[in-house]
Amino acid sequence: MTPASAPHVRPAAPLSRHAPATDIALSCHGIERSFGGLRALKGVDLEVRQGQIFGLVGPNGSGKTTMVNVMTGFYPPNAGRVELFGADITRMAPHKVARCGVARTFQNLALFKGMSVLDNVLLGRHVHMRPSALASLFYWVWAEREELAHRRVVEEIIDFMQLQDIRDEPVEAIPMGLQKRVELARALVAQPRFLILDEPMAGMNQEEKEYIARFILDARDERDVTIFIIEHHMDVVTAICDEVVVLCYGEVIARGDPATAIAQPQVVKAYLGERAAARHAGTAS
Template sequence: MDLAINHGEIFGLVGPNGSGKTTLTNAISGFYPPNKGIVRMAGKDITGVAPHKVARLGVARTFQNLALFNGMSVLDNILLGRHIHMHPGVLPTMLYWWVARREEIANRMIVEEVIEFLQLESVRNELVDGLPIGLKKRVELARALVSEPRMLILDEPMAGMNQEEKGYMARFILDARAERGISVLLIEHHMDVIVGICDRMLALNYGEMIAGGIPKDVVKDPRVIEAYIGGGAHG
């Protein structure tokens, strides 16, 4: 693998199941230390850095399989995304009303702003358990955004969505980039989404790069067509 994602860029990553997309994102976010090679964030070597430290450097992600906490409200799930910015301790607790309370209010303000941004006001107090898949994906995106990332990794954020829900999610991703200056690594099987919102893309198959560049050109590449239609790594 050899790729670079520019500041403020939406970069698409595609490939059949088993091609290495999630493994690559796990290496970037610190879940899998690579056997060789270097991962850099804004020029800083973060190879093998623990996931919580990578998160503090400004990398947030959503997951292919939803990682929400059932039995908790939408609001509480989103609040968990602020944990990397919280500084618990004995002294702040003792001085709660003028130290810890001030921090809590600041965190709440950021959370409420993201709830409004993603149009989740109507379900903010509902349990996530009973929400439709489209709203659950939006809650997970909100939890990632409240961490105030510089890089956002989205692992199939539109899986299971209908066309209308996909349209909403695509708009939210574009708005997050435009309003917050976030770089986005987007893993997605929906080629119409990749072509529609990504600046550049990379196609993988069997753990190797097979094509990269402008999305409308990459999707026409015979190697990409072969990987998806005739004999690629499926399953």
């Protein structure tokens, strides 16, 4: 279970000094979700404190993405409750959840080919845009001022994510690692309070993983964003997450600090299988 090499990033910091430990950003209680006869989630409970980097891990098919889709309103739960910063958002539509301060990246890149890096990042501001025929009619009075404000935020994030040199490049012409960085930039320009990252390091080499890990840590520390991350790279999880929950077949099988939770026998068994887990335990002893 322990990777040969961990990314060379700062160790996970404690909760942000701006977020008391008692402040809960996200709370999920008894979440159930079925698809026909398949129970994808079975009474999942979790709490994410403000200022945390919180990891949700588990083998393929364990229900991680389903859980995120319930949290963001794409799937209504069959039972249970989701609260965001104390407000019940259980059956809220996805666009309304976004307006509550939630942004998300996806497991598969969702960038717009044929558009530049700058234009893709600018699209992340849509949640703050209020189109109006009257504003367009009096563009030089109202709409221009709003457009410039959006541009300032975008330029700040482009600098923050170190994308200045490729800002005008077609997004499909840049490497995968940079495309992942563009997607993270697009999420950050929405100025979220709660950021969900679904496998942000999939398909990356070690150097690219280290870059993204650093940007995730900086987003939490410098932009006061609470981060919820799904990730398969256990070296990354143990390096940057404050707390993790491990799912297996829709159930929570471990929770706590990453190193302790991932080392639990039931977690090793879920990832490696019973025989391999027994061999692993014998080797460890």
